[in-house]
Amino acid sequence: MPRTRTPKPSATLPPLDRGFFARDPRRVARQLLGKILVHELPKAQLTARIVEVEAYLGQEDPAAHAAAGRTLRNAVLFGPPGHAYVYFIYGNHYCLNVSCEPEGQAGCVLFRAAEPLSGIEEMADSRGIVISGPKDLLQLTSGPGRLCQAFGITRERDNGRDLTLSASTLWIGDDGFSPRHVVATPRVGITKAADHPLRYLVDGNPFVSRKLRPK
DNA sequence: ATATCGATTATCT
DNA sequence: GATAATCGATATG
Numbered sequence: 016m017p018r019t020r021t022p023k024p025s026a027t028l029p030p031l032d033r034g035f036f037a038r039d040p041r042r043v044a045r046q047l048l049g050k051i052l053v054h055e056l057p058k059a060q061l062t063a064r065i066v067e068v069e070a071y072l073g074q075e076d077p078a079a080h081a082a083a084g085r086t087l088r089n090a091v092l093f094g095p096p097g098h099a100y101v102y103f104i105y106g107n108h109y110c111l112n113v114s115c116e117p118e119g120q121a122g123c124v125l126f127r128a129a130e131p132l133s134g135i136e137e138m139a140d141s142r143g144i145v146i147s148g149p150k151d152l153l154q155l156t157s158g159p160g161r162l163c164q165a166f167g168i169t170r171e172r173d174n175g176r177d178l179t180l181s182a183s184t185l186w187i188g189d190d191g192f193s194p195r196h197v198v199a200t201p202r203v204g205i206t207k208a209a210d211h212p213l214r215y216l217v218d219g220n221p222f223v224s225r226k227l228r229p230k
Numbered sequence: 231a232t233a234t235c236g237a238t239t240a241t242c243t
Numbered sequence: 244g245a246t247a248a249t250c251g252a253t254a255t256g
Contacts, residue, residue: 087241103240104247104249105239105250106238112248127248160250161249202248203248204247204248206246
C-alpha cells in the first residue's frame with residue numbers, strides 16, 4: 016500500500032516566475048521535481064506534486080517537436096518561457112509541457128507524472144476511475160496522458176496558457192519542498208535520440224509512470 | 231511478471 | 244500515407 020512520502024503544500028503557494036523557466040530545460044526539469052501543479056476549479060483545487068518530467072532541448076534535439084523548426088503546432092515553444100504547450104497524440108491523449116529558455120529558443124519540459132494531493136474525487140471522476148483503495152490513486156496521474164485527463168487539460172483550452180500567473184487557473188506552485196534523491200533515465204516512447212538520460216524522476220516515488228528496472 | 235496490440239486523429243512527408 | 248513524447252486490454256510464462 017503506497018504511502019505519501021512528501022509533505023502537504025502550505026497555505027501560501029506562490030507560482031514559479033518566468034525567470035525559473037528561462038533556462039536550459041535540463042535544469043528546469045530537474046528543479047520542477049517536487050513542485051506542485053495546480054488547477055483551480057469552481058468547486059475544488061486540484062493539486063499534485065510533480066515526480067517525473069522529461070527535458071526536450073529544441074531545434075538541436077531530434078526527438079523534440081521543435082526539431083524541424085517552427086510550425087503552427089509547436090509555435091508556443093518558440094514564444095516566451097513559462098507557457099503551456101499542449102499537444103494531442105495517438106488520436107487519444109493530451110500531453111502538457113512548459114516552454115523554457117528565452118523567447119526564440121524552443122526547449123521545453125514534459126510533465127509525465129505527479130502525486131495527487133487534493134481534488135482526488137474530481138480527478139477520479141475525470142479519469143473514470145472508482146477509488147476503492149490506496150492503490151487506485153496510482154492510476155490517477157501516473158503518465159502524461161493520465162495527468163492531463165485527471166486535470167482536465169486539453170489543447171483547445173490550455174495550449175499557450177501562461178503558467179506563471181495564478182490568475183491563469185493552471186499554474187505551478189512552490190511550497191519550498193525539494194526531493195532528496197533524483198535519478199535520470201532515457202526518455203520514454205521516442206525513437207530518435209533515445210539514449211540521452213533526459214527523463215528525471217524522484218527516486219523511489221510510487222507515482223512515477225514506470226517502475227525502475229532493477230539491475 | 232512481461233509482451234504485444236488496437237484505438238484513433240493531428241501533423242508532417 | 245506513415246507516424247506518433249500513450250493507454251488499457253489481452254495473451255502468455
